[in-house]
Amino acid sequence: MAPALLGRRLLRRTPEGLLGGTIVETEAYGGPEDRASHARAGLTRRTRPMFGPPGHAYIYLVYGQHWCFNIVTEEDGVAGAVLVRAIAPDVGIEEQRRRRGRSHDPVARLGAGPARLCQALAIDGGLDGIDLTLGPPLWVADAAPGTPPPAVVCGPRVGVGYAGEPWTSIPHRFGIEGHGSLSRPFAT
């Protein structure tokens, strides 16, 4: 699911209008066996959405100040989710820039990071656990018909050095090759 989501679009309805962008970077996280996954601690109040039905949101606060957005991927009762690490904004750009509060940042960098995209799209803990298959307020749309499949690159997940091998090095980070909205470069 992580590479399959690349090129699809993440959309958000807010009182200020429609916001959205193309997903350009993702990471896959597994169940209790994956020592880099929040599910490593089993089913807790925080990780409950990860163990729930697929197509729902798992949203958590990291470092006490940043929200991160995941899409749950496995059947009900099995933990697994895809962290969306970057989007390329394409709808409601001015509002996204306003929400980011950095008026001089180039558009391509507004959603270049898991916490940046949440701020740009007004995603926070209030949306944790919601069903993403119902449309508004938050949903995923297919790429436009006729859009060629993106060139995908992969590499180790970011910021999981604590997990130990093989979890630290397993190439479960995916991105659209050379895209200007990647959160950071892939090693080549």
Add this chain to the structure above:
DNA sequence: CATAGGATTTGCT
């Protein structure tokens, strides 16, 4: 009940 640390970002050196 106390404490360690994090799927990040930003600003300063």
Add this chain to the structure above:
DNA sequence: GCAAATCCTATGC
């Protein structure tokens, strides 16, 4: 390149 910001979860006694 490095460290601070800042809160909540998970874990240990």
